[in-house]
Amino acid sequence: MDLVDAYLRAIAAQLPRTDRDDIVAELRGMILDRLEARATVLGRRPDAAEVENELRAVGHPLEVAARYRRGPSQLVGPKLFPYYLFVVRAALTLQLAISAIVFVVVLARGEGDLGHALAAAFRSAVDGAVTLVGLASIAALVIEHYQVRLGFLDSWRVRDLPVLEILALDPLPLMDGLLRRAGAASAAPVTPREPWRGPSRRRRPEGPANPLLWIASGAVLTLWWVGLLHFFAGAGQADPETAIFGAFARLDWQAVKAAVFTPVLVYALAQVGVGAAMLWRPGEARTYAAARLFVSLTALWAIGQAWLGSPLTSAIAIADVQDAWVRIRQFWTPPGRLIPEAIIALSFPAAFLGQLHKSLWYAWRALAAPTPRMDATAPGR
Amino acid sequence: MPIEDDLYESLRMELRRGSLVLAVLARLRQERYGYTLRQALADDGLEMEESTLYPLLRRLETQGLLVSEWREEDRRRKRFYRLSPQGETMLARLLDEWRSISASLAGIFDKTT
Known part of the structure; x- marks a missing residue:
């Protein structure tokens, strides 16, 4: 016995x-x-x-x-699996694209030979892929274990489905879709202008995949920002994450990061919060607008801090109108290459104004949403 | 044709899976313990692994379709299962569904042969 x-x-x-x-x-x-x-x-x-x-x-x-276990007997159940597979495929494809960029940047910067660049790209691909698949699997496990009901999976709309074509990142159907859209746009009759309904008339429906995209983008940004995810790992002695900024590489980027660390972290977590709010109360326009308002305010905080209160400030400051004109000319007439200072100097005020516009828009939506829908007119992310 | 055999086996298992629950419920109109139930099903032509049968019995009991009792028989304690009143009702409904599916399939086969 x-x-x-x-x-x-x-x-x-x-x-x-x-x-x-x-x-x-x-x-x-x-x-x-x-x-x-x-x-x-x-x-x-x-x-x-x-x-x-x-x-x-x-x-x-x-x-x-x-066989005696209670609860799910698989990490990802058959109902969730197609969504899991889609998210993982899209994430891995994006990771491969990032690794290709790493490869090109390392080669272009002369950080090492071809083998070195390949090794850096490969390590970036493996690190990123393992992290992304792991995160997707943990999310699936939580959904299966706690039997989280994802309401937006049952309330999808046909007009939101093009996002699936885009995220599949298959070039042929993607090109076909773009051509169809271009054809439809050129053939569309001219419609009269709509009455003023807010700061923007552009329609950008919030699709059913958006909560997951918000959560995924916020999570990736958070992990990268706190150093748990590396896109440019092992690329040589100089830090290529700063190298892409050209002349700005001489700045103390650690000091810049320290200056904006908290606002960027809050911004990334706020993105996760928007996705969670959309899952928690799908279709609730005011909840969504309040969450987006918070994201825009955190973005304003981060941009403002980097622009006006960090070691970047002196490098990108625009002294007067003449200085602004010089930078604009630098931007439009590059002498063989783009001037990073000009691009970055102009990007900050532009991004700040864009976020200010969004903040006002979502404040208006949060206070006076005329219809309880999430898909009304909205400025882009 | 190993691939075809594998495919056949996979489809056969899928076809049998739902009907095994029906067979277990029907066989437990009479009280049995696991081993004799498995033998009875095997005699009916429905072989079932112990690792499938015993967890299934527990699940059906948790769902209220079976009741069980530990008793001593042949100098050993054994757990006897039988259909609960709720299980009787469920079995009747499932049998109706089974007959309906069977009749539909018979109709389809008649038309296609």
């Missing part, structure tokens, strides 16, 4: 305590029945090898115990 006891102990260790004794007692009875039947066929008691064969026929302890 030592073999049977050892087998049952291995199963018992995997079982929940509340049911353990009961299940093991029943399994013991079943195994003894099997051994008795075997003894009847053999005309003697089965030897150790024959007992072990019978136990193998019952099943591996992990497999047997798993």
Whole structure:
């Protein structure tokens, strides 16, 4: 009976305590029945090898115990799997694109030879892929374990589906879709202007995939910002994350990062919050507008801090109108290459004004949303 | 044709999966313990692994479709299962559905053969 006891102990260790004794007692009875039947066929008691064969026929302890488990028996269930696969495919494709950029940047900066650039790109791809697949799997596990009901999966609309074509990142259908859209736009009749309904008339429906995109983009930004995710890992002594800014590389980027660390972190987490708000109260225009307002305010905080209160300030400051004109001319007439200072100097006020516009828009939507829908007119992200 | 055999086995298992619950419920109109239930099903032509049958019995009991009782028989304690009143009702409904599916399939086969 030592073999049977050892087998049952291995199963018992995997079982929940509340049911353990009961299940093991029943399994013991079943195994003894099997051994008795075997003894009847053999005309003697089965030897150790024959007992072990019978136990193998019952099943591996992990497999047997798993059948008694309550709750999901898979990491990603069949209903969730197509969504999981889609998100993972899109994330991995984007990661590959980022790794390709890493490869080109490392080569262009002369950080190393071809092998070095390939190694940097490969490491970036593997690190990113493992992290992204891991995060998607953890999210799926939580959804399966707690049986989270994703309401937006049942309330999708056909007009939101083009986002699936785009995120599939398959060039042929994507090109086909763009051509169809271009054709439809050119063939569309000219419509009269709509009455003024807010700061923008552009319609940009918030699709069903958007909550996941918000959460994913916020999570990736958060992980990268706090140093848990590396896109440019192992690319040489100079930090290529700063190298892409050309002349700005001489700045103390660690000091810049320290100056804007908190606002950028809050901005990234606020993105996750928007996605969570959309899942929590789908279709609630005011909740959504309030969440977007918060994101825009955190973006204003981050941009303002970097622009006006960080080591960047002196490098990108625009002294007067003439200085502004010089930078605009630098931007439009690059002498062989774009001037990073000009681009960045102009980007900050432009981004600040854009976020200010969004903040006012979402404040207006949060206070006076005329219809309880999330898909009304909205400026872009 | 190993690939075809594998495919056949996979489809056969899928086809049998739902009907095994029906067979277990029907067989437990008469009280049995796991081992004799498995033998009875095997005699009916429905072989079932212990690792499938015993967890299924527990699940059906948790769902209220079976009741069980530990008793001593042949100098050993055994757990006997039988259909609960709720299980009787459920079995009747499932049998109606089974007959309906069977009739529909028979109609389809008649038309296509």
